[in-house]
Amino acid sequence: MSAAAKTAAMGSDAKPGQFPRTLTHALGTTELKAAPKRVVVLDVGELDNVVSLGIQPVGYAPSEGDDGIPGYLKKDAGAPKSVGTVNNLNLEAIADLQPDLILGSQLRAADKYDELSKFAPTVFSIRPGFTWKGNYLLNAAALDRTAEAKAKLSAYETRAKQLGSDIGPNKPTVSMVRYLPGKIRLYAKACFIGTILEDTGLPRPENQQIDELAAEISPEKIDEADADWIFTGVYGDAKATRKNAAQANPLWKNLTAVKAGQAKDVPDETWYLGLGVTAANSVLDDLRADLVKK
Structure with a gap:
């Protein structure tokens, strides 16, 4: 099965507004007890995803080729704190933000998943890139914004x-x-x-x-x-x-x-x-x- 097909099978069968909800993702299952309010995103894809759904994250890890919030998202992203870079996460900075949801990918941060999960419920896609549509729906399921994400993709x-x-x-x-x-x-x-x-x-x-x-x-x-x-x-x-x-x-x-x-x-x-x-x-x-x- 391709990464895109595997990603499409992930997510939650919770109804809109239903919490607790369990999400299936690249590294297992994660329970969210309530709708997240303090979200940390570990890559540009997750940043784009949450901002497009009207959520301003509290923390963000830019890529090494970028020095902050991408220009095309600046007006809507708020002022998330830096939590290192995509390939060099600052775990202490993430913990200090007291997140209630962390969004990232197995490809980028599989080795940090266990530690991140101690800070907050952590939901990982398989990878960024060509799986971006499935990643969007996975992130949206964690945020209880599935209908909005489907409408934007359509x-x-x-x-x-x-x-x-x-x-x-x-x-x-x-x-x-x-x-x-x-x-x-x-x-x-x-x-x-x-x-x-x-x-x-x-x-x-x-x-x-x-x-x-x-x-x-x-x-x-x-x-x-x-x-x-x-x-x-x-x-x-x-x-x-x-x-x-x-x-x-x-x-x-x-x-x-x-x-x-x-x-x-x-x-x-x-x-x-x-x-x-x-x-x-x-x-x-x-x-x-x-x-x-x-």
Whole structure:
């Protein structure tokens, strides 16, 4: 069974407003005695999820490539305290916040689960990324906001299908390039952005039609990124990556998208780090602006 299918089977059969409720999740079952009021989130996906449901968390762990609340969530997220970073959690800071719910994932923090569970009921998805829709419903079940989450997902999916329809039958191929320190990735199907492109029906180059997160390439092989459109993200500081070297390569300048003026930088915080419905809708807005003829 895939991670997405396993995630879809998680959650609670509690009725709206019913507490105590038991949640099945990646690391077992967790009982919530009352509706949570002090929520700590351990990644950007969980932050997007709770904020989209009208909840301001008391604590948040940003990714290493970000230095706080992502810009697209700032106006609604409140002022959560930092509890370390995604890969370096500060357990003392989490305990000090006296949370009544902790939301995270097995992939990021499985080794901290037992300790976190001593502080508060802790609910973990399997992983962030391409399972984002199931993760959203799992988080919503813990927060007694399932109906709202289902409505937001349905609205997103309607928008994605409409975008595909508005682009028309001759859809351009779309290549996803991301620069990280020491790595250049061509993002494939098993990732957040991969699911969004699939939902809109946008085709990918053959080398990105794989059920994996990404394929890694060197600056010398940047021609493997070719497509009708190239959307580029940068994780953290661009100077710490090989973006300049790759784009100085004559092969880059000869790519179909580059010659057509259809190679664009996109916000990493929504396209690659967002991992939730608010980010997904922002990506749809960006795609519409570029791909739908005015």
